[in-house]
Amino acid sequence: MKTKLFAATAVATLALAGAAQATDIEFWYGNTGRPEQAIQNACKLFNESQSEHSVKCVGQGGYEAGMQKAIAAFRSNEHPVLIQFFDAGTLDLMLSGAVVPVSEIMPDVDWSDYNVGARSYYQTSKGELMSQPYNGSTLLFYANMEQLGKVGVTAVPQTWEELHDVAVKLKDAGHACPFVTDAHPWRVLEQFSARHGLAIATNHNGYSGLDAEYSFNKGKVAEHLNNLYTWRKDGLVKLNQDTEAGKYTDAFNAGECAMMEGSTGSYGAAFKALGDKVKLAMAPMYEGFERHNTFIGGASIWVMKGHSTEEIEAAKAFLDFLREDDQQIEFTRMTGYMPVTMSAMKKLKESGKSDDLEFATAEMGVASLNMPGSEDSQGLRLGFYVQFRDIFKEETQKAFNGEQTMQVALDAAKKRGDELLRRFEQTYKGVKLP
Amino acid sequence: MNNSQFHRRWLPLLLSLPQLLLIILFFYIPIYMAFFWSFTLERPFGGGSQFVGMQNYLRVLTDTEFWMAAERTLLFMVTASSLAVILPLFLAVAADRKVRLAMPARNILVWPKGIAGASLGVVFLFIFNPFLGILAPLNDLFPGIWQPGIDGKDAFVMLVAAQVWSGIPFNFVILLAGLQSVPASMHHSAAMDGASAWRRIRDIQIPMIMPQLFLVFVLEFTESVTGAFGIIDAMTEGGPGGATTLLVYKIYVDGFKGYDLSGASTQSTILMILVISLAAFQFFYLEKKVRYER
Numbered sequence: 001m002k003t004k005l006f007a008a009t010a011v012a013t014l015a016l017a018g019a020a021q022a023t024d025i026e027f028w029y030g031n032t033g034r035p036e037q038a039i040q041n042a043c044k045l046f047n048e049s050q051s052e053h054s055v056k057c058v059g060q061g062g063y064e065a066g067m068q069k070a071i072a073a074f075r076s077n078e079h080p081v082l083i084q085f086f087d088a089g090t091l092d093l094m095l096s097g098a099v100v101p102v103s104e105i106m107p108d109v110d111w112s113d114y115n116v117g118a119r120s121y122y123q124t125s126k127g128e129l130m131s132q133p134y135n136g137s138t139l140l141f142y143a144n145m146e147q148l149g150k151v152g153v154t155a156v157p158q159t160w161e162e163l164h165d166v167a168v169k170l171k172d173a174g175h176a177c178p179f180v181t182d183a184h185p186w187r188v189l190e191q192f193s194a195r196h197g198l199a200i201a202t203n204h205n206g207y208s209g210l211d212a213e214y215s216f217n218k219g220k221v222a223e224h225l226n227n228l229y230t231w232r233k234d235g236l237v238k239l240n241q242d243t244e245a246g247k248y249t250d251a252f253n254a255g256e257c258a259m260m261e262g263s264t265g266s267y268g269a270a271f272k273a274l275g276d277k278v279k280l281a282m283a284p285m286y287e288g289f290e291r292h293n294t295f296i297g298g299a300s301i302w303v304m305k306g307h308s309t310e311e312i313e314a315a316k317a318f319l320d321f322l323r324e325d326d327q328q329i330e331f332t333r334m335t336g337y338m339p340v341t342m343s344a345m346k347k348l349k350e351s352g353k354s355d356d357l358e359f360a361t362a363e364m365g366v367a368s369l370n371m372p373g374s375e376d377s378q379g380l381r382l383g384f385y386v387q388f389r390d391i392f393k394e395e396t397q398k399a400f401n402g403e404q405t406m407q408v409a410l411d412a413a414k415k416r417g418d419e420l421l422r423r424f425e426q427t428y429k430g431v432k433l434p
Numbered sequence: 435m436n437n438s439q440f441h442r443r444w445l446p447l448l449l450s451l452p453q454l455l456l457i458i459l460f461f462y463i464p465i466y467m468a469f470f471w472s473f474t475l476e477r478p479f480g481g482g483s484q485f486v487g488m489q490n491y492l493r494v495l496t497d498t499e500f501w502m503a504a505e506r507t508l509l510f511m512v513t514a515s516s517l518a519v520i521l522p523l524f525l526a527v528a529a530d531r532k533v534r535l536a537m538p539a540r541n542i543l544v545w546p547k548g549i550a551g552a553s554l555g556v557v558f559l560f561i562f563n564p565f566l567g568i569l570a571p572l573n574d575l576f577p578g579i580w581q582p583g584i585d586g587k588d589a590f591v592m593l594v595a596a597q598v599w600s601g602i603p604f605n606f607v608i609l610l611a612g613l614q615s616v617p618a619s620m621h622h623s624a625a626m627d628g629a630s631a632w633r634r635i636r637d638i639q640i641p642m643i644m645p646q647l648f649l650v651f652v653l654e655f656t657e658s659v660t661g662a663f664g665i666i667d668a669m670t671e672g673g674p675g676g677a678t679t680l681l682v683y684k685i686y687v688d689g690f691k692g693y694d695l696s697g698a699s700t701q702s703t704i705l706m707i708l709v710i711s712l713a714a715f716q717f718f719y720l721e722k723k724v725r726y727e728r
Contacts, residue, residue: 068690071478092693096479241583241674244565387692398675401584416499427475429484
């Protein structure tokens with residue numbers, strides 16, 4: 001409570017200080033590190049490119065912190081015009097009454113140019129985009145070909161069955177960590193279900209109504225998590241806490257582990273550490289399943305309500321600027337995120353740069369996003385989803401620790417998740433999913 | 435106190451106004467809001483909050499996760515505060531007896547008080563790292579014996595260690611001050627009567643510093659309930675598998691990561707009532723057993 005009020009006060013002070021000039025607007029973002037540099041770079045270029053508007057880009061130190069501050073700021077009416085939010089907060093924002101859909105204030109933009117996976121995640125049931133996709137990522141598979149080569153494997157495994165065989169070979173050759181993951185629900189639950197064309201909750205993951213219920217505790221998802229559990233016992237899979245590096249990406253980059261499933265955004269660091277030993281592939285499938293699109297990760301930019309026409313004009317100009325092909329390509333180059341429109345991807349390909357290692361994730365990632373979709377691979381419309389992710393992590397962690405079986409963990413996560421969904425439904429009683 | 439110095443009635447109030455304002459702004463208003471929200475279902479961005487009576491309380495009080503967190507909080511409170519008082523008591527007695535190096539120890543031991551919970555957490559996380567830390571050799575001898583990232587008990591022990599360490603300096607200073615005010619004549623006469631050093635500690639020093647012991651106990655108990663936040667956030671984030679999710683951390687996660695403002699407010703209110711009753715118990719019951727006059 002105290003922290004929140006303090007945040008609100010701090011935000012209020014900042015906003016008062018910035019209110020001197022009318023065309024100045026603020027954009028709050030959550031990224032840190034290299035993406036933050038790229039965002040600041042884009043702001044600088046925009047402000048230099050014209051004199052009418054000026055955007056002040058303010059880092060919030062993380063997606064979740066940004067959301068918390070935005071809630072406090074909105075409640076005290078000191079919120080910025082533009083704000084970047086992450087994928088898991090989409091439904092909370094859609095129903096918040098605090099945002100204006102981008103397709104409503106910018107009807108002339110060709111929104112259908114955005115990638116299928118990006119559009120379906122952020123659009124209403126009528127096909128209107130709520131927010132402008134910005135830093136798009138998705139799940140890919142990473143392999144250290146030098147280590148795989150030592151056991152005679154020359155191709156990146158495409159299926160979990162192949163991956164298992166390779167892992168066994170590596171283990172037999174004395175490798176301590178064939179495959180590493182953090183078992184984060186984004187990887188083992190959301191992206192897994194999406195590309196296998198499976199739902200994690202009824203109502204097509206909540207797209208057709210807030211009365212959805214979780215359903216991942218049965219079927220292939222449950223089987224996969226049980227497999228991960230068994231493979232970890234067999235010494236084929238390691239989790240964050242089993243690695244010396246302490247984190248799956250660090251463990252892969254340091255050469256401690258031979259394969260990992262990771263975001264496109266992890267490529268920059270992996271390439272820097274391992275160079276061309278790293279090879280990418282789409283995330284592995286189980287045999288007998290048709291591949292569907294993966295979800296878009298990362299974040300999108302939302303326009304918040306309650307601002308003057310001039311401020312909205314400035315926001316539109318900035319969004320137009322960020323959407324430009326060259327800006328997207330530059331952002332991709334600097335961060336490893338992917339271009340989110342088809343025209344930007346086309347331009348990147350035509351320029352011949354897409355073969356450069358800096359752009360290695362772009363083509364693979366976009367291809368993964370543009371795989372044929374199903375009603376269950378559009379995205380997630382599940383309430384209090386951020387909290388659910390924590391519950392999922394907690395329960396599966398208990399299973400990995402040996403405190404309960406994986407099935408008990410999944411059943412418990414479903415039960416607790418359903419309670420969240422019911423409360424969300426009650427909290428937003430009378431609000432219809434747009 | 436000469437009252438003529440405060441001939442103006444408002445002066446005392448005026449002088450305490452800044453502090454009062456701060457307390458109202460950062461304590462009473464938030465508490466009022468939390469209390470109010472605990473009876474509503476509150477949307478994160480506001481608008482459409484609805485009164486639901488005792489529903490939130492019913493939900494929280496029937497939630498096993500809440501009770502598990504409460505249980506962990508209690509366990510943490512008892513173990514961490516006891517150790518955080520007993521260890522400095524030993525140190526203070528040693529320093530008071532002017533054992534070798536007592537002088538530098540007295541100064542050095544105060545330093546940790548200046549370290550914030552978050553920084554402390556980062557340092558201890560490194561110290562207790564199962565691959566690189568001081569217990570790593572233990573893992574070489576008995577593989578898997580120390581795994582704070584996997585085993586909830588190990589993680590809990592790690593938190594208690596960090597909390598105790600951060601509590602030692604302040605308690606040490608208070609207890610040492612108490613010990614030093616024990617009249618030397620009592621030591622001398624007891625020694626002449628043939629009482630051993632241990633006997634004198636038990637029968638003279640401890641009873642004489644009861645007020646100080648009471649103070650540090652009260653402070654440690656409340657501090658361990660709310661102050662563990664920084665350490666948890668830096669070291670375990672409530673994991674593994676929720677094994678170190680104390681109430682104070684659960685409230686943060688529910689409210690700030692889960693946007694469940696109503697649930698978090700309800701739990702805050704319950705936690706507040708718990709802490710107040712605990713302090714009341716200490717003051718109304720335990721304090722009766724403390725004698726201040728010498």
